[in-house]
Amino acid sequence: xxxxxxxxxxxxxxxxxxxxxxxxxxxxxxxxxxxxxxxxxxxxxxxxxxxxxxxxxxxxxxxxxxxxxxxxxxxxxxxxxxxxxxxxxxxxxxxxxxxxxxxxxxxxxxxxxxxxxxxxxxxxxxxxxxxxxxxxxxxxxxxxxxxxxxxxxxxxxxxxxxxxxxxxxxxxxxxxxxxxxxxxxxxxxxxxxxxxxxxxxxxxxxxxxxxxxxxxxxxxxxxxxxxxxxxxxxxxxxxxxxxxxxxxxxxxxxxxxxxxxxxxxxxxxxxxxxxxxxxxxxxxxxxxxxxxxxxxxxxxxxxxxxxxxxxxxxxxxxxxxxxxxxxxxxxxxxxxxx
Amino acid sequence: xxxxxxxxxxxxxxxxxxxxxxxxxxxxxxxxxxxxxxxxxxxxxxxxxxxxxxxxxxxxxxxxxxxxxxxxxxxxxxxxxxxxxxxxxxxxxxxxxxxxxxxxxxxxxxxxxxxxxxxxxxxxxxxxxxxxxxxxxxxxxxxxxxxxxxxxxxxxxxxxxxxxxxxxxxxxxxxxxxxxxxxxxxxxxxxxxxxxxxxxxxxxxxxxxxxxxxxxxxxxxxxxxxxxxxxxxxxxxxxxxxxxxxxxxxxxxxxxxxxxxxxxxxxxxxxxxxxxxxxxxxxxxxxxxxxxxxxxxxxxxxxxxxxxxxxxxxxxxxxxxxxxxxxxxxxxxxxxxx
Numbered sequence: 001x002x003x004x005x006x007x008x009x010x011x012x013x014x015x016x017x018x019x020x021x022x023x024x025x026x027x028x029x030x031x032x033x034x035x036x037x038x039x040x041x042x043x044x045x046x047x048x049x050x051x052x053x054x055x056x057x058x059x060x061x062x063x064x065x066x067x068x069x070x071x072x073x074x075x076x077x078x079x080x081x082x083x084x085x086x087x088x089x090x091x092x093x094x095x096x097x098x099x100x101x102x103x104x105x106x107x108x109x110x111x112x113x114x115x116x117x118x119x120x121x122x123x124x125x126x127x128x129x130x131x132x133x134x135x136x137x138x139x140x141x142x143x144x145x146x147x148x149x150x151x152x153x154x155x156x157x158x159x160x161x162x163x164x165x166x167x168x169x170x171x172x173x174x175x176x177x178x179x180x181x182x183x184x185x186x187x188x189x190x191x192x193x194x195x196x197x198x199x200x201x202x203x204x205x206x207x208x209x210x211x212x213x214x215x216x217x218x219x220x221x222x223x224x225x226x227x228x229x230x231x232x233x234x235x236x237x238x239x240x241x242x243x244x245x246x247x248x249x250x251x252x253x254x255x256x257x258x259x260x261x262x263x264x265x266x267x268x269x270x271x272x273x274x275x276x277x278x279x280x281x282x283x284x285x286x287x288x289x290x291x292x293x294x295x296x297x298x299x300x301x302x303x304x305x306x307x308x309x310x311x312x313x314x315x316x317x318x319x320x321x322x323x324x325x326x327x328x329x330x331x332x333x334x335x336x337x338x
Numbered sequence: 339x340x341x342x343x344x345x346x347x348x349x350x351x352x353x354x355x356x357x358x359x360x361x362x363x364x365x366x367x368x369x370x371x372x373x374x375x376x377x378x379x380x381x382x383x384x385x386x387x388x389x390x391x392x393x394x395x396x397x398x399x400x401x402x403x404x405x406x407x408x409x410x411x412x413x414x415x416x417x418x419x420x421x422x423x424x425x426x427x428x429x430x431x432x433x434x435x436x437x438x439x440x441x442x443x444x445x446x447x448x449x450x451x452x453x454x455x456x457x458x459x460x461x462x463x464x465x466x467x468x469x470x471x472x473x474x475x476x477x478x479x480x481x482x483x484x485x486x487x488x489x490x491x492x493x494x495x496x497x498x499x500x501x502x503x504x505x506x507x508x509x510x511x512x513x514x515x516x517x518x519x520x521x522x523x524x525x526x527x528x529x530x531x532x533x534x535x536x537x538x539x540x541x542x543x544x545x546x547x548x549x550x551x552x553x554x555x556x557x558x559x560x561x562x563x564x565x566x567x568x569x570x571x572x573x574x575x576x577x578x579x580x581x582x583x584x585x586x587x588x589x590x591x592x593x594x595x596x597x598x599x600x601x602x603x604x605x606x607x608x609x610x611x612x613x614x615x616x617x618x619x620x621x622x623x624x625x626x627x628x629x630x631x632x633x634x635x636x637x638x639x640x641x642x643x644x645x646x647x648x649x650x651x652x653x654x655x656x657x658x659x660x661x662x663x664x665x666x667x668x669x670x671x672x673x674x675x676x
Contacts, residue, residue, distance in 0.1 A: 054659060
């Protein structure tokens with residue numbers, strides 16, 4: 001059971017849920033980036049032996065969950081609940097993955113904020129005593145996302161400098177009430193904020209206000225400050241969104257410059273990999289979390305990290321109907337307790 | 339904090355969260371059906387003063403949440419978290435509703451099972467000590483759902499007898515850790531099951547196996563039986579799905595015939611309202627729950643109800659790619675404790 005919420009939006013877990021294992025599977029391009037050594041598996045074929053990109057994404061999600069469960073020396077039947085979501089319409093990647101896995105399933109949609117959302121809810125399920133083991137998972141696929149949200153790849157549309165590159169990959173974590181190692185100590189649930197951005201090729205700017213709001217709220221609710229963290233890392237704002245977020249947090253009274261980075265900036269070599277403003281997609285913060293962050297924490301190179309997955313809540317329909325693009329961000333604190 | 343889960347998929351809440359209030363807003367057709375006197379508000383115009391059906395659905399969702407909060411004599415700022423989802427791509431109805439409401443938001447997608455999913459997770463948040471008040475909400479809109487999942491209304495496509503009519507409406511509930519009246523005592527989280535149905539106009543058959551599985555699991559996990567309930571009601575199986583579910587539960591060893599009904603059958607007059615197999619959509623079980631079920635419980639006409647919202651996890655893309663239609667169902671027990 002949790003302590004009473006310390007602020008408006010934050011939870012402090014009384015018995016911080018353990019992260020028993022994480023697993024990551026990524027696409028070829030992600031496997032050529034600076035974090036390549038942190039991932040469990042790098043695909044050589046983005047179709048992963050399937051006929052469509054959507055089916056490939058579902059398989060990536062499913063295999064990542066299986067890998068995480070086996071790394072925790074558990075079986076699927078040991079998992080009480082699966083918390084998962086993705087970017088596709090009606091979250092078919094996750095739903096069809098859950099069909100094969102046969103684990104009781106709670107489907108989520110928080111756009112690219114879904115990894116932190118699933119970790120928050122999974123941690124609540126463990127700490128609240130509702131489950132012994134849960135899995136949190138999200139995925140995304142560049143080709144499936146491009147044709148759904150923007151243009152079919154076959155059109156060869158030119159991408160503006162503000163555009164981001166949807167990560168092909170999935171990250172999963174097994175949470176448990178018992179064990180040792182990494183744990184989730186805090187969660188901050190975000191509000192939906194909209195600063196009037198209308199360009200679906202500038203998601204970083206659309207998500208920056210929500211990212212900054214959740215980070216500021218996290219500091220205030222929990223009486224924490226940038227110095228309490230080794231790393232504060234947003235989900236997938238890219239270069240442009242990262243710079244805007246830094247300014248907004250500074251305006252809120254906290255200097256996070258030395259501690260702050262963004263998963264979308266870290267996952268690719270922005271100068272060499274032709275990804276414009278950086279990585280994006282549910283899978284971006286999922287694989288950076290499961291690969292880079294958790295492994296650096298396990299090695300003892302960091303002790304406490306704030307992961308802030310960020311989502312842009314648009315659909316092609318909302319854009320066509322003249323809506324602006326609201327953003328949302330959820331945060332979790334991951335701590336090393338060896 | 340919950341007692342340890344009594345079975346594989348079920349939760350028994352130690353301090354059952356209270357349902358402080360419910361609110362329902364429905365469309366014109368739903369307001370002409372047999373449950374019309376149970377709803378708070380019946381729209382005369384399905385566009386609700388908006389320019390598009392999607393914006394209308396978002397407004398219905400938002401106004402229903404506001405109404406539920408005001409019926410509980412609370413303000414939006416008193417609500418810790420909003421749990422919500424809908425059927426539209428990227429759940430834009432709920433996300434844009436959350437933008438206006440400014441309540442920290444956890445987006446869900448469980449197709450038409452979303453009302454029970456949001457009540458399950460909302461109850462976990464209250465019972466676990468993470469929140470004092472939460473709102474659970476879902477919505478659907480006939481016109482928006484038809485053009486997204488099947489054909490634009492303007493085509494005038496003929497509907498087969500197995501088809502169902504998506505409910506236009508939204509239901510919301512305010513859950514609290516303190517108060518008296520109705521409460522949520524148990525939750526059962528469903529698995530994704532697929533019996534190979536491929537016809538998107540026969541959702542009842544696609545969802546029936548999941549509905550029966552969750553109900554049987556609920557009985558076994560909690561050592562409960564049909565006689566313990568005044569009503570066991572599935573989400574939106576319609577006439578065809580209801581009959582299949584009855585057979586499957588009977589084959590599982592429980593005779594629920596005298597206690598069992600379906601929200602999709604109850605909401606419309608199937609002989610007179612030209613809805614074929616019955617109602618469907620997230621909004622279906624949401625408004626039957628918030629309107630009919632909770633009011634009959636409050637009046638003392640029933641004491642214990644099992645609500646089993648049911649979802650078909652398809653998308654137009656999955657159907658075009660030759661996938662079958664898996665189903666899912668989540669259940670909650672609502673009890674009168676005056």
